[in-house]
Amino acid sequence: MTFAPVRRLSPHSQGVQPPLSCASFPDTGAICGLGGERPVFHVAYDGNFLELRWLLKSEENTVKLGILVNTDRHLEHIVGITQAASEKGHEVIIFSMDEGTHLVENQRFTDLSELDGVSMSLCRHSAEEHTIDVEEIPEGITRGSQFNNAMMSHEADRIIVL
Amino acid sequence: MRILHILNDGPREDARQIIAAHATQHEVEVVDMSADNISYAELVDKIEDHDQVICW
Numbered sequence: 001m002t003f004a005p006v007r008r009l010s011p012h013s014q015g016v017q018p019p020l021s022c023a024s025f026p027d028t029g030a031i032c033g034l035g036g037e038r039p040v041f042h043v044a045y046d047g048n049f050l051e052l053r054w055l056l057k058s059e060e061n062t063v064k065l066g067i068l069v070n071t072d073r074h075l076e077h078i079v080g081i082t083q084a085a086s087e088k089g090h091e092v093i094i095f096s097m098d099e100g101t102h103l104v105e106n107q108r109f110t111d112l113s114e115l116d117g118v119s120m121s122l123c124r125h126s127a128e129e130h131t132i133d134v135e136e137i138p139e140g141i142t143r144g145s146q147f148n149n150a151m152m153s154h155e156a157d158r159i160i161v162l
Numbered sequence: 163m164r165i166l167h168i169l170n171d172g173p174r175e176d177a178r179q180i181i182a183a184h185a186t187q188h189e190v191e192v193v194d195m196s197a198d199n200i201s202y203a204e205l206v207d208k209i210e211d212h213d214q215v216i217c218w
Contacts, residue, residue, distance in 0.1 A: 065209065065210075073170075073171070077195055077202075080202035081202050081206060083202065084202035084205070084206045085206045088203070090206065090210070157210075158210065158215050160168060160209065160215055162170060162217065
């Protein structure tokens, strides 16, 4: 038996455990490595190269959840959803704008930036329009722009608006 | 397609009409955030499991 050259092999340093077994999918010709019941790598062959690709964390059974905060009325829901998603190992991206920037004056909101997998930013222009002292915002929250909103829209698997 | 509608401030007429229209062709689920005792863990699972999420 001959093997095609491996084009790419990402190391275990990405936090992926070695596979315990493999599963093949005859319909597609794909082979998937399994860590328990969770796929941890894919193998593909294009006729020239065999590609072994370890899944990044975002490609495992986790999602990137975006939360667009444009009001200050739903703090309880934002906190509850963010904590639940973080506990499940999901990534959460929170972007605040308009009236939602008022929430950075509440420590329950700003403390979310310290949870695992949570990143937070806000529209500095919106904050200044709502007379928020942006210099008082904790370092862990990016004082950004609508570009951060665009990045969240690009990166997130699901986005909710609160 | 599975569509999750999240009612941030409770039921509203425009949402009801859109949800009814979606329900004719899709599998639709509605979460009323104005209700008591929301399970955020279950809500996160629903957000993950549905193909589309719409917030009102």
